[in-house]
Amino acid sequence: MARPPAVELRRRNRAAMLEQLHRHGPQTRAELTEALGLNRSTIATIASDLAESGHLQETTGRSTGSAGRPSTLVECVPKALAVAAIEIRADRVRFALIGLGGEVLERAEAALEAGAAAPEVAAAAAGLVGPSGAEAVAAVPGLVDAGTVAHSTELGWTDRDVAADLAAATGREWRVVDTATAAAVGEWSRGDAHEATKLLYLHGGRGLTAGLVVEGRAQRGGSIQLGHIVVEPNGRECACGLRGCLEAEMEAFGYAEDIEDATVAAGMGDAAARDALRRSGEDLGRALGAVVTATGPDEILFGGWLRELYLSAAAPVRSALAGTTLPHLRSRLRLRTPVLGDEGALTGAAETGFAALIDQMR
Structure with a gap:
């Protein structure tokens, strides 16, 4: 009625x-x-x-x-309503209980064994979360849709119903968003990106993902496998089975481990390091061209280790992007780095939960 x-x-x-x-x-x-x-x-x-x-x-x-x-x-009143948020990474699970108004009430993390399976990760999360929070939201790196991780280079998971794994381990329902989308929500809500209508966040981990939010809200279909956009037809073979994927061409796993060394070496005049950063910047810009053409964002944030790459290779990124997008799409486009850093995904997971709770009150 x-x-x-x-x-x-x-x-x-x-x-x-x-x-x-x-x-x-x-x-x-x-x-x-x-x-x-x-x-x-x-x-x-x-x-x-x-x-x-x-x-x-x-x-x-x-x-x-x-x-x-x-x-x-x-x-x-922070304790009047709280969200249990977790961020799953390759080597750990991070947890924060965040109260109304954005106050962090609790924080913890647990280490993971290399290559941990989803049920093991869910069990580790259960040990951190307990019964806390009116809503529970998980940020997971990869391509996520309706609680299922379709593909995650970082975790080695394919077609995994992570929401069901977490529910079985904790006895409660979970919302699952990809890490990049969660970070985009966090930057829009608690960072300085609230003026963006369409915000695209790029996440560099052991894989490359992107998340699109519209006026701070996650959208179904906004989880993007940036690392598996083909930038070099007949290029290097990728672990996914395709050739010339951005992750393969950039050797993303190596960058995830060694990006600081690469940028320092380039800064000290190492020609090989400079050339590698330039080529990676060009590949990233070409992949971005496809994403910008499809989604039309007005702001792009470079997170994870992509932040360091962008700061070191902004010119080739921008040049390659300009060569693969229409003028009217790039004329209003802002490219920069995020302000929340590593806290973006956990913050955004919590804000996704609060958006759902407040919507239920309407």
Whole structure:
């Protein structure tokens, strides 16, 4: 049965206020009135409702700069709602329990044996997470769709239902997103990429992936196997069975292990290292051309070890990208490095969970 219009509107306003405070931090009622476009009495009613439910509290906040009393701020209660987020890597599982407003309540990690199978990884995650969090979200490197990892160079998994593995180990349901998409959500939500309508995040690990978010939201089909775009027909044989894949041409695994040595050597004048970085930058730019043409992002972030490659080979990346995309697609395109670094994926996994929880309130 449909809810009465007044109840529907009240729910939407509650969710909108909670989302505003979760994303932007403590605000006065006057600031909430302006941000949400609601009148003062509605703001007061909704704030009181959320305070009664334990989601919000009011505190004495900023000084007005005059002799009067400091303004009263409305803010989230972190422990009122939390998301259990994990990031799975080749050598470890990282966990964070993140509360409403973005506060980290708990943090832990567990080492993994090389080549650990999915059930072993899920068991390690279960040992970290326990019953914490109203929502559980995992970030996994690779091509991910509906909880299944179709292919992960980094983990060596193919067609693995990771959501089911985690559910079996923990006794709870999981959302699964790819690492690059999670990092994109994190950078949009908690970094400085919130002005991007379409944000493309490139992740360099032992494989190369990309994730596309639209206005900060993960999209089905936004998980991209960047490393298996063919950049050299009849090129090097790739572990996936194709030839000339970006991962094979760039020897991505070697870069994942030795990128710092390569960039230092190039900086010290090593001609071979400079040439290798240049060629890798060109290959990356050509692969990006295909992705940009297909998805039309307005910002690209280079994460993982691709950050170091981009900083060392920005010119060949940009030149090759320019040669493989239409002018109107690249004219508004910004290329840069992320600000959250290694925390991006874990932060974004949590923000994916909060988006789902707040949507349920509407």
